[in-house]
Amino acid sequence: MFRILTSTLRIQHNNFQQSNLRRFSKYLVDNSNYAFLQRLGIEASNPGVFNGTWGGRGEKVTSYSPTSNEPIAQVTFGSVQDFSETVEKSKEAWKQWCLIPGPKRGEVVRQVGEALRENLTDLGKLLSLEVGKILLEGIGEIQEYIDMCDFAVGLSRMLGGSVMPSERPGHMLIENWNPLGIVGIITAFNFPAAVFGWNHTLSLVCGNCTILKGAPTAPLVSIAITRIIQSVLEANGYPASICSLVSGGADIGQEMVKDRRIDLVSFTGSTEVGRQVGTTVQARFGRHVLELGGNNALIVNEDADLEMALRSMLFACVGTAGQRCTTTRRVMLHESIHDEMVERLVKAYQQVPIGDPLEDGVLYGPLHSDRAVGEYESAVQQAVEQGGMVSYGGKRINRPGNFVEPTLITGIAHDAPIVCKETFVPITYVSKFSSLDEAISWNNEVDQGLTSSLFTKDVGKLFKWLGPHGSDCGIVNVNIPTSGAEIGGAFGGNKATGWGREAGSDSWKQYMRRSTCTINYSDELPLAQGIKFE
Structure with missing residues (x-):
């Protein structure tokens, strides 16, 4: 599984120490053109795992700029053990987060949006440097994440089901929605911020915790955004492991897809790999959102x-x-x-x-x-x-x-x-x-x-x-x-594109667990369809 993902990685082992990497990377020298790297907390060597604390026990890789094919910085990926520990910490954080009222969860997302606004240009520049998008598109992608925050804040006061008439006297039917649990998000290189934002913002206001496995060839964008979210959660007194990060390659993706503790997997990538993801998640009766190829x-x-x-x-x-x-x-x-x-x-x-x-x-x-x-x-x-x-x-x-x-x-x-x-x-x-x-x-x-x-x-x-x-x-x-x-409309495609839907409209429903509840407030016990069992 995930051989295609493995083959796309431009991962090279490093023969130089951290002290040499700063001299090796022209982007990390004191140059005003790339000062945004320091402002975003990007250093010569960066931990690629966050689950309340930063770390990583996997291989050390280098992120390269496609504009020059020169190195930007080093990242330590997560190991399978890192991933498993992150899931456990997410489960613990979820016990608290799922009980926070929706509007208060929305307030946290609002603050995330404000923090992204404060770093809009710097994040756009980082995205352009690491992915290769022109600056206007890099900034536009971060703006899309900000817009999703605004959308999710409004949604946090509108989450609700239906009240339906019952055919039985003294009864009522309601449709109840509860948080789903842990949402794993696997993004592609071309939209490392926006795809995470589509999923992360809705999942968060719905009461879930998230674990991001960012694109392995664009790990610095994932790290910078995770640091911003971390600061907001900690400032509000919530466990920062509500939003975790495990950078890595195919091994981490495979663990996320097959792990029964992950309630929903959102995967963006090729149709061929998506077919494997969907099959594996469905085999364990998990839920998935697939955003695959387009022609x-x-x-x-x-x-x-x-x-x-x-x-x-x-x-x-x-x-x-x-x-x-x-x-x-x-x-x-x-x-x-x-x-x-x-x-x-x-x-x-x-x-x-x-x-x-x-x-x-x-x-x-x-x-x-x-x-x-x-x-x-x-x-x-x-x-x-x-x-x-x-x-x-x-x-x-x-x-x-x-x-x-x-x-x-x-x-x-x-x-x-x-x-x-x-x-x-x-x-x-x-x-x-x-x-x-x-x-x-x-x-x-x-x-x-x-x-x-x-x-x-x-x-x-x-x-x-x-x-x-x-x-x-x-x-x-x-x-x-x-x-x-x-963002106002649900984004996604049909057929081999995977049938997934993200962002607006009623896409929030896939991040929640629905229950149809019948309430008898009478002193009688009539059965539906007029059945008599006496």
Whole structure:
């Protein structure tokens, strides 16, 4: 299990001591450009486990910046023993936390949001440095976590079930919700803060304790956020182990998934690994939330606002260097506008500023790992072999770091094997359709079902797209990109995307235990359905 997770780790054992690491890492010297590392408590060597105290008995690893492939800092991962001890401490903390009234739990989350606001820019810079996102997206991801705090604070005064009429006189039915227990959260590298925020904030106001296993290639973001949460919990007199962290690789993920003490596992990652996670959790009758792969399509109909569609495609295809779950990977253009839109899209791609994601004006940074660069090069080769033509890009950029050109592939069949496969890189496959029904069928033919978008001015086509014969995705957009979901709606997808839902709407219910309660307040004992048993 989790062999894929293991293969994605850029973990290298270190032959240098902590005293040498500061000199080894240019980011940890006294440089005003990277002073945010010190302000966030990031040191040359950092413990990667927190369960009320900081520690870690696993391997020592180095976090690298994908912009330069140079080391940032060292982290000591947790061991299996660390994980087991953390679960026990979480269970002890839960005994207290679950009894705290919901609005008081919400007050703690409010303070977490305020603490994140105070560190918004610094956290955004750390995320950009470690993940490779441009600074505006790094700050935006932390803002998303803050927004989730605000959402959860309001929810903390609205948690409640239904009161239902009983068919029996002198009786009433109520739907009661109680905290679930311990929630394990496994995040992916591309959204190490926001995915944790979606789960953590709702879980906390629902009365649960959380254990985070952050992305192993972005451990510093997890550590910095955990330190902020720790300070808030301790300032309020609560056990800091209410929100714990166990940094690690596949071994820690496997322990979390199979541990019966973990009541819910939220996993964000590939469909292949998610299938293993779901099977293992279900085998022990646990609960899981799966946010897996996406192979998202954006359809431009002949009557669309082409300028709006062009701007949307550029962000959805190129943003985050193609490393969003919601990235547009398939563009479908009506045959009457296909050639014009491809030409305009190529010109737009040529104008995208590429460079260090921390620099002003840059809109496109590096891929997160060298392994992703290899996947990019392989996908381009396969696309050409399967009949596609590189209309723009297709090559690694000759500069330090994991930079590749944003790429457009045209002339390839809509059902070519490489098109039907999600590759987590900035490659977009463009196809030509003759009718909306044809485009919808192409949208639905892939295994995944995360997000989709249609550009049209025709109200009839709009509602067909939203209806039972329309998109089969969990997110169905009209005249906006496939990416950029708001927290107010439940986020997640269907089919091989895992059917998970996080963030807004009624997603809070999966973090709680529901009971249907019948209360007899009469002196009689009638049975339901008119049964007589006398």
